[in-house]
Amino acid sequence: MAKVLVYSELNKGNVKPVTLEILGKLNGQDAEVAIIGDVSDEQVKVLGEYGANKIHKLKGDKLDKYSPEGYANALHNFIKDGSYDYVLAGATSAGKDFLPRLATKFEAGLASDCTNFIFEGDTFHGTRPLFAGKCLAKVDLQGPKPHFATVRPNALGMPETKNAGAGEASDASADAGDIKAIIKEIVASASEKVDLTEANIIISGGRAMKNPENFKILDECASVIGATVGASRAAVDSGFAPPSMQVGQTGKTVSPSLYIACGISGAIQHLAGMRTSKVIVAINTDPDAPIFTKADYGIVGDLYKIVPILTEEFKKILG
Numbered sequence: 199m200a201k202v203l204v205y206s207e208l209n210k211g212n213v214k215p216v217t218l219e220i221l222g223k224l225n226g227q228d229a230e231v232a233i234i235g236d237v238s239d240e241q242v243k244v245l246g247e248y249g250a251n252k253i254h255k256l257k258g259d260k261l262d263k264y265s266p267e268g269y270a271n272a273l274h275n276f277i278k279d280g281s282y283d284y285v286l287a288g289a290t291s292a293g294k295d296f297l298p299r300l301a302t303k304f305e306a307g308l309a310s311d312c313t314n315f316i317f318e319g320d321t322f323h324g325t326r327p328l329f330a331g332k333c334l335a336k337v338d339l340q341g342p343k344p345h346f347a348t349v350r351p352n353a354l355g356m357p358e359t360k361n362a363g364a365g366e367a368s369d370a371s372a373d374a375g376d377i378k379a380i381i382k383e384i385v386a387s388a389s390e391k392v393d394l395t396e397a398n399i400i401i402s403g404g405r406a407m408k409n410p411e412n413f414k415i416l417d418e419c420a421s422v423i424g425a426t427v428g429a430s431r432a433a434v435d436s437g438f439a440p441p442s443m444q445v446g447q448t449g450k451t452v453s454p455s456l457y458i459a460c461g462i463s464g465a466i467q468h469l470a471g472m473r474t475s476k477v478i479v480a481i482n483t484d485p486d487a488p489i490f491t492k493a494d495y496g497i498v499g500d501l502y503k504i505v506p507i508l509t510e511e512f513k514k515i516l517g
């Protein structure tokens with residue numbers, strides 16, 4: 199049995215779902231969770247229900263605001279004397295930012311952005327996409343422990359059965375150490391919508407959206423089905439949508455249950471960011487658009503006619 203520490207990121211005090219996805223795959227391992235920030239007793243209980251034996255609430259100076267150096271230092275100081283075999287975290291913006299720093303402090307291997315992993319006995323085997331998702335690499339980690347891995351949100355899915363852990367919570371002091379780059383302000387997105395990388399449903403618009411105003415039809419549909427709106431790079435470069443909405447090789451990597459691509463041709467760089475979506479629906483006027491080769495369902499037609507019809511139908515079904 200391996201001893202595994204899962205770093206749990208918080209969103210407005212709530213544990214990000216990827217933590218629970220990871221815990222669900224740790225059945226049979228000794229799973230513990232580390233959290234930096236204020237977390238409610240209710241959320242601590244949830245972590246126990248999903249399999250955490252211990253929940254360490256790290257507290258210390260200079261940890262009130264996220265900083266890659268501070269968080270890496272704090273976790274390093276917390277685990278350096280520990281006996282963890284593996285440290286896992288979500289491949290979120292923060293996870294991708296600071297976990298490599300942490301792994302470097304241990305001169306240890308990191309399997310980044312895994313879309314799956316299994317434990318054989320106490321040995322981790324990860325799977326991660328390479329070359330814009332064209333092939334999958336099996337990754338084993340060697341060398342001194344702990345070993346590190348980040349896991350793409352939504353890739354594992356929420357566990358069907360929970361393997362309850364002891365759920366013992368305790369405070370631990372954490373030293374953020376010497377921080378050279380001070381984060382003065384973090385500007386949160388004005389949108390209340392779930393971040394693209396964690397969204398369960400995404401509806402994206404491409405160059406065919408023609409202007410920012412037309413994204414309203416996607417917003418309307420999104421509000422009915424609880425989706426987050428994304429965009430292709432052509433739409434972003436044309437000024438129709440902000441860069442934070444870009445999906446793809448140089449944008450965000452997403453793995454939702456449902457991805458609806460509207461007026462997006464399906465360039466390899468766009469596919470790189472969304473090809474691990476569980477179900478892909480494409481709406482495009484061109485029947486030969488490459489996106490149809492990757493789509494589970496394709497609608498050949500004008501998005502300006504199709505999307506409003508879909509929105510109305512979804513309203514009827516979902517109320």
Ligand SMILES: Cc1cc2nc3c(=O)[nH]c(=O)nc-3n(C[C@H](O)[C@H](O)[C@H](O)COP(=O)(O)OP(=O)(O)OC[C@H]3O[C@@H](n4cnc5c(N)ncnc54)[C@H](O)[C@@H]3O)c2cc1C
Nearest residue numbers: 404405406430431432446447448449461462463468483501
């Ligand atoms: C290094 C590099 C990195 C890149 N990174 C990214 C990235 O991260 N993300 C990304 O998306 N791209 C990226 N690109 C750009 C990528 O190559 C494509 O240019 C881009 O994805 C095209 O966007 P699009 O599909 O919206 O536009 P287009 O390729 O122009 O496609 C528009 C589609 O809309 C359809 N259409 C037109 N009108 C309608 C209508 N009324 N209804 C329905 N369909 C309609 C057309 O048939 C067409 O298929 C990158 C390129 C490079 C070189």
